[in-house]
Amino acid sequence: MTERTRRRTPTAVCAALTVTVLLGGSAAAAPPTDPYPADDPPTSASTPADAAGTPPDGVPLPDEIRHSRNVRHVANMPPRPPFDAPLAFGTDIAFTGQHAIVGNYEGFTIYDISRPSAPRLVSQVHCPGSQNDVSVSGNLLFLSTDTSRSDDSCASAALPATEPNAWEGIKIFDIGDKAAPRYVASVETDCGSHTHTLVPDRRRDSVLLYVSSYGPDAGYPDCRPPHDRISIVRVPLRNPSKAAVVAEPVLFPLGGNPGRPGEFPDYVVPTSGCHDITVYPERDLAAAACMGDGLLLDISDRLRPRVIDQVRDDEHFSFWHSATFNQAATKVVFVDELGGGMAPACTPEIGPEHGASAVYDIVGRGSHRRLVKRAYFKIDRPQDPTENCVAHNGSLIPVPGRDILVQAYYQGGVVIWDFTDSRRPREIGYFERGPLPPDQIPAGGSWSAYYYNGHIYSSDLRKGLDVLAVDDPRTAPARWIRLPEFNAQTQPSH
Incomplete structure (x- = not known):
């Protein structure tokens, strides 16, 4: 979806932040x-x-x-509250083992799909910020945030695009315990993260994320034109809190x-x-x-x-x-x-x-x-x-x-x-x-x-x-x- 709410900028408060997890062990698939x-x-x-x-x-x-x-x-x-609100759109899906992880403008949900005819809700993390596209590598889950937020926490509020202290980018969760995902880090990226792509790193101790974003404006502090590039984030697998932008290659040098x-x-x-x-x-x-x-x-x-x-x-x-x-x-x-x-x-x-x-x-x-x-x-x-x-x-x-x-x-x-x-x-x-x-x-x-x-x-x-x-x-x-x-x-x- 290309509709978006803008945005943004500096702070990157990367800490072990608290998220709301709704356990759903007894939930069953509706016929x-x-x-x-x-x-x-x-x-x-x-x-x-x-x-x-x-x-x-x-x-x-x-x-x-x-x-x-x-x-x-x-x-x-069917979605459960608060993921059933009128603008709580379901988004992308990532898979690991016998689990499907489904993004939503309000956060993400982990389902046990070991029986595809009867999926079971394992946990639901409330962490607003469109689009919340997801990808997964081992025990790490990556979440794209593409709206200006008051900070990088899951309790943040939406801010205007022109606010110089807003945040948007990549959030990183540890999902080793599928019933209790843990927020471990964030990385701010220019113009946010509308989508991202997981790329195996040549260094096997880390993964890369190609972050796609767009829609610059001269009035946006961290998203001014020309925005002719992508951001590349490296995430060390053993220490994801050290994740950082390591390159911003220009793909359109001539526009x-x-x-x-x-x-x-x-x-x-x-x-x-x-x-x-x-x-x-x-x-x-x-x-x-x-x-x-x-x-x-x-x-x-x-x-x-x-x-x-x-x-x-x-x-x-x-x-x-x-x-x-x-x-x-x-x-x-x-x-x-x-x-x-x-x-x-x-x-x-x-x-x-x-x-x-x-x-x-x-x-x-x-x-x-x-x-x-x-x-x-x-x-x-x-x-x-x-x-x-x-x-x-x-x-x-x-x-x-x-x-x-x-x-x-x-x-x-x-x-x-x-x-x-x-x-x-x-x-x-x-x-x-x-x-x-x-x-x-x-x-x-x-x-x-x-x-x-x-x-x-x-x-x-x-x-x-x-x-x-x-x-x-x-x-x-x-x-x-x-x-x-x-x-x-x-x-x-x-």
């Missing part, structure tokens, strides 16, 4: 509200050649669930995309930082989505990422939001978050090439590699004009020899699509709810949808954690792949 029997749900309208029946006319009723025949909704964990003003959907956001970076450490590659630009980076020197190629698509892309490599690192899927996640971008008037994903082939070798656009992919199931709907966070389903992505679409739901043929991507499954009731704030749906160890986990802005199962021969080989840990922006080599 999915699903009006369709598992053996005969409606099928996707977007790929009639693949469909096993006729898709329903129109859109689902408010909160009604629909899904393709090959997808089952196996569990939902980024100047943008194009206009009305929705005909505009391009100027580049003033990056929104999200996905790394493929074993290939020494990264793909950066930076507002008006898409980058392919060489990260063989972790502290000095080098731009290999830079692409733009001012005709169709308004906001370069995120990226995903295929397993062979021969393709990148870039995402356009048209409307910042708050607009109805999945209507016939917007069309199939705005607010979509774009498949790029990586051609050439070494420093001569280039990104070549092959096709767009976007859901085309009917959506209500009140529904915020646009391409958002996803991950590969690790099928050897095929390129299959599961992806969130806010109120457009969750989609599974195949881009093995990069010129002809196609949908092979989906899950969605109908629009939110008219008396609710019209912003909801799936923020993040990731595949982990046999199931899809979706973080819904309003509905909590959904668990989906996929029963399809095209994705079946992925069931044999098990990971001890997964951060979607740090792609593993399966």
